[in-house]
Amino acid sequence: MLFSLPDPAYAASCRNIKGRRICEASLNRTAKNYWEYRAIVTIDGARQPRETYNCRDRFRIQADGTVIPFEDGDPSPLVCRLYNKRYKTKR
Template sequence: MEKWIAVLGLLVLSWTVAFPAEASVCRTIKDHNICILSIKRSAKYYWRYRAAVSIDGVKRPVEIYNCRDRTRIRQDGLVVSFEPDGAGEFICSFF
């Protein structure tokens, strides 16, 4: 019986190493909980990040955050300035 428990423990450990839980970075800014769910830095334009964020639990689709111009490009192609104390400011100050 102890042998099977040890095998089961090793199996669970190997699954947690192979498939770690998705981590997010969260911060509360002016009564809003902002979480970075996924982020990827551009190799060519190192000041740009492709990120998915959630604000107060509401997920936003992946958008491009331009830390040089302080703008974000939405999925429909519209360029929008960062909101004061918003997700764009959080991404650019954190990374």
């Protein structure tokens, strides 16, 4: 019997947000601003295009430059969890 475990590098972080399964496919912090992350997420198994998440000012930027404020049910809590742990600001 062949038994194998998934490679830890491919382990995705997932959360259920508002009834949808959201997983990180790729997450990289930008070199210029520690509060910005470039992320590719999957929502219910469908891969989304890469977006830049500004976790300090709470908006995301799509590939075409469209700026979208964070909303309930979007992937921002999953993407910004590291920023929120280290640099949480009072608002």
